[in-house]
Amino acid sequence: MGDAVLVAEGLGARTRRGWVFRGVDLRVEPGEYVALDGAAGSGRTSLLLALAGYFRTTEGTVTRSAPAALGFVAGVNEPEPGLSVAEHVEERLVLLGRASWNLRRRRRQALEHLRDVPLDPKALGRDLDRLGAHQLCLALALVGEPGVILVDDVDNGLSEVERTVLEKTLRESGPAVVVTERAA
Numbered sequence: 001m002g003d004a005v006l007v008a009e010g011l012g013a014r015t016r017r018g019w020v021f022r023g024v025d026l027r028v029e030p031g032e033y034v035a036l037d038g039a040a041g042s043g044r045t046s047l048l049l050a051l052a053g054y055f056r057t058t059e060g061t062v063t064r065s066a067p068a069a070l071g072f073v074a075g076v077n078e079p080e081p082g083l084s085v086a087e088h089v090e091e092r093l094v095l096l097g098r099a100s101w102n103l104r105r106r107r108r109q110a111l112e113h114l115r116d117v118p119l120d121p122k123a124l125g126r127d128l129d130r131l132g133a134h135q136l137c138l139a140l141a142l143v144g145e146p147g148v149i150l151v152d153d154v155d156n157g158l159s160e161v162e163r164t165v166l167e168k169t170l171r172e173s174g175p176a177v178v179v180t181e182r183a184a
Helices: 044-052 085-095 103-113 130-143 160-171
Strands: 006-015 018-028 033-038 059-064 068-070 148-151 176-182
Touching (some): 006 044, 018 044, 033 044, 044 176, 068 130, 085 130, 130 148, 130 160, 160 176
Parallel strands (some): 148 176
Antiparallel strands (some): 006 059
């Protein structure tokens, strides 16, 4: 595997309806930005979830040398409507066992993780626009210090300016990033 954080070899997933995707070979190096494109219904989201370990495959292998984390994936990993941005981070810290038991200290920890995120810590998940949802999910993924972050539909529901901001943010996040987008 060498230095790669993610390697897929001959990866495929078949259901009763047929192949969702098949014959996928992919190698992702640390810090690399990889875009997977395809038409709607081509299996992009399923492939992304399989690369992260959340979708069962029927052939091939996926090897990760570092933890994988999901960024925004509509219907799978998106902000909870009733939680604030800071509460999302606080909850993630607790789930990862990295939060202080002291409430004030835990809240300070959450705000520290959000210092470079251009979101109001008090904003509720339901009030975030699509770019804000992507930014929050990226911040949450980074709490776990993954080697690779996987993000779905980076070109859906965003203006050209927002897409540029998101891509720049993802490229500068640190770990390798694999995104899906619609075929041009």
